[in-house]
Amino acid sequence: MPSPDTRTQLLDAAEHLFAEHGFRGTSIRAITSRAGANLAAVGYHFGSKVELLHAVIRRVIEPITAAQSAGLDRLLARTPDPTVGDLVEAFAGPMFDGMLAGDETGARRSRMIVAILSDPAEEMRSWTGATEDAVHERYVAEFARARPELPAPELFFRIRGMLAVTAVDRVDLYNRSAPVAEDAARRWAVTFLTAAMSAPPTEA
Amino acid sequence: MPSPDTRTQLLDAAEHLFAEHGFRGTSIRAITSRAGANLAAVGYHFGSKVELLHAVIRRVIEPITAAQSAGLDRLLARTPDPTVGDLVEAFAGPMFDGMLAGDETGARRSRMIVAILSDPAEEMRSWTGATEDAVHERYVAEFARARPELPAPELFFRIRGMLAVTAVDRVDLYNRSAPVAEDAARRWAVTFLTAAMSAPPTEA
DNA sequence: GCCTCATTCATACGTTCGTTTTAATCGATC
DNA sequence: GATCGATTAAAACGAACGTATGAATGAGGC
Numbered sequence: 149m150p151s152p153d154t155r156t157q158l159l160d161a162a163e164h165l166f167a168e169h170g171f172r173g174t175s176i177r178a179i180t181s182r183a184g185a186n187l188a189a190v191g192y193h194f195g196s197k198v199e200l201l202h203a204v205i206r207r208v209i210e211p212i213t214a215a216q217s218a219g220l221d222r223l224l225a226r227t228p229d230p231t232v233g234d235l236v237e238a239f240a241g242p243m244f245d246g247m248l249a250g251d252e253t254g255a256r257r258s259r260m261i262v263a264i265l266s267d268p269a270e271e272m273r274s275w276t277g278a279t280e281d282a283v284h285e286r287y288v289a290e291f292a293r294a295r296p297e298l299p300a301p302e303l304f305f306r307i308r309g310m311l312a313v314t315a316v317d318r319v320d321l322y323n324r325s326a327p328v329a330e331d332a333a334r335r336w337a338v339t340f341l342t343a344a345m346s347a348p349p350t351e352a
Numbered sequence: 353m354p355s356p357d358t359r360t361q362l363l364d365a366a367e368h369l370f371a372e373h374g375f376r377g378t379s380i381r382a383i384t385s386r387a388g389a390n391l392a393a394v395g396y397h398f399g400s401k402v403e404l405l406h407a408v409i410r411r412v413i414e415p416i417t418a419a420q421s422a423g424l425d426r427l428l429a430r431t432p433d434p435t436v437g438d439l440v441e442a443f444a445g446p447m448f449d450g451m452l453a454g455d456e457t458g459a460r461r462s463r464m465i466v467a468i469l470s471d472p473a474e475e476m477r478s479w480t481g482a483t484e485d486a487v488h489e490r491y492v493a494e495f496a497r498a499r500p501e502l503p504a505p506e507l508f509f510r511i512r513g514m515l516a517v518t519a520v521d522r523v524d525l526y527n528r529s530a531p532v533a534e535d536a537a538r539r540w541a542v543t544f545l546t547a548a549m550s551a552p553p554t555e556a
Numbered sequence: 557g558c559c560t561c562a563t564t565c566a567t568a569c570g571t572t573c574g575t576t577t578t579a580a581t582c583g584a585t586c
Numbered sequence: 587g588a589t590c591g592a593t594t595a596a597a598a599c600g601a602a603c604g605t606a607t608g609a610a611t612g613a614g615g616c
Contacts, residue, residue: 154593170472172376176574186595191575193593259472266470268374268463305540312516335554336509343551350536350543358563380604390565395605397563 155193157183163204167260171201171269198271205275208260215242217283220290232294233342236310239287240341243314244334262315291345298349310341359397361387367408371463375405375473402475409479412464419446421487424494436498437546440514443491444545447518448538466519495549502553514545 161183165174176190176197183189194200219238223230230238243261244254264275292303314337365387369378380394380401387393398404423442427434434442447465448458468479496507518541 168472169474170374170376172374173473175572177572186593187574188576188596189594197574262470263472266466268372268467269377270373301536302540302543305537306544309517309541309544312519313513315516332505332554333509336506337513339551339554340510340513340548344544344548347543347547350539379602381602390563391567391604392565392606393563401604 154183154185154189158185158189158193158200159204159207162200163208163260164256166201166204167256167263170263171267171271201271202275204260205264205272206277208257208264209275209280212242212245213280213283215245216287217279220283220286224290230290230294232291232345233338235287235290235294236342236345237338240310240314240337241334244331244337258315265311265315295345302349306345309344313337313341313344358387358389358393362389362393362397362404363408363411366404367412367464368460370405370408371460371467374467375471375475405475406479408464409468409476410481412461412468413479413484416446416449417484417487419449420491421483424487424490428494434494434498436495436549437542439491439494439498440546440549441542444514444518444541445538448535448541462519469515469519499549506553510549513548517541517545517548 158179161179162174165178165182168174177187179200180187180189190197190200194203216239219242220235223234223238227234243258264272267273288303288307291307292298292300295303298306362383365383366378369382369386372378381391383404384391384393394401394404398407420443423446424439427438427442431438447462468476471477492507492511495511496502496504499507502510
């Protein structure tokens with residue numbers, strides 16, 4: 149019984165493999181093999197493969213949502229009318245938490261998020277819970293308050309754009325340079341998105 | 353022999369199903385069934401499932417790349433020093449071509465592009481040819497010329513961000529409004545991205 | 557009318573997959 | 587140290603998959 153916690157080992161292995169090869173491209177056998185567990189361990193601990201997926205997703209998403217929520221609380225306690233830049237920082241920042249240079253888990257988690265957001269498979273599409281929805285609602289409301297002249301549909305479009313940018317790590321088409329240092333990506337994203345969210349409404 | 357062209361029918365069916373359920377989530381049987389063709393038709397016309405995928409990807413990507421290239425030619429013929437907005441329009445615009453409201457193919461193609469850009473599976477990752485690379489190189493060079501004060505790594509990051517935003521249709525988290533009218537999404541994206549690309553460099 | 561060649565068809569093969577089942581094992585409790 | 591609940595192990599099942607094969611089909615050229 150050398151393994152400390154089979155359940156956790158399974159979650160780690162699954163997160164790695166899902167990010168690397170996608171949900172459908174990862175077999176239970178590959179997961180249990182990497183986790184040093186028996187084939188039946190997934191069925192025992194999680195019930196099925198998709199329930200394991202949901203557990204993995206929850207483990208990735210929850211701390212991000214919590215940080216987004218806490219960040220907004222902190223922001224509103226400091227000032228009643230936060231700037232667009234403040235909101236962007238509070239919303240997008242947590243996506244880059246724990247992505248220190250040299251640490252591969254950050255990049256892997258980023259890939260995982262991209263996979264979650266963009267995978268067309270049915271199993272990937274039901275990852276939001278009440279908590280996530282509530283936090284997103286709050287941010288939508290705050291952005292609407294900070295940019296009252298922006299029509300709602302265009303605001304929604306821009307928020308979708310934010311989500312997309314914060315999760316691009318996977319598209320390494322232009323990533324010909326050295327691995328991005330420390331939290332440079334985070335600050336670049338905030339610059340990028342603050343400018344984008346601050347743009348005047350598109351004229352009709 | 354009522355079907356006009358089995359090969360085309362297969363491409364259409366495959367494009368639809370790949371966008372809907374992903375590559376791995378789509379069986380050859382589902383494709384041939386939807387195309388009204390025999391199970392062996394894929395093997396006969398394309399050789400294998402992944403070769404069919406590559407044919408589908410090529411058919412989606414090629415007109416976009418061509419339009420991007422032609423747009424840049426037209427732009428440079430008009431003015432030697434295009435603005436950031438001009439470059440954004442020429443680069444991002446073609447991604448939205450043929451996405452008229454009410455036409456489902458546009459949204460489906462968008463989903464297809466997202467799937468291509470973000471799918472972690474190995475088969476999806478080798479879709480760029482020499483033509484695509486050349487066009488992207490030209491745009492990188494032009495953006496660098498238009499924003500000479502921007503450090504190269506941050507410029508690369510922003511171009512990745514552009515790619516991400518132009519392909520977000522799938523993330524319908526905030527798409528609670530009616531389907532986006534005509535080419536509104538295209539103009540919103542240009543506004544969004546022009547502001548983002550015009551932002552001053554992030555300070556160190 | 558027949559041959560030819562491209563295409564379509566029905567079918568089968570071997571593999572891999574997720575899941576289930578049944579037995580074995582372990583550690584803690586009394 | 588026997589018992590019990592929780593976990594792990596080994597094996598098997600049926601289904602679905604990609605691919606390959608060989609026969610059937612049908613139009614166009616001679």
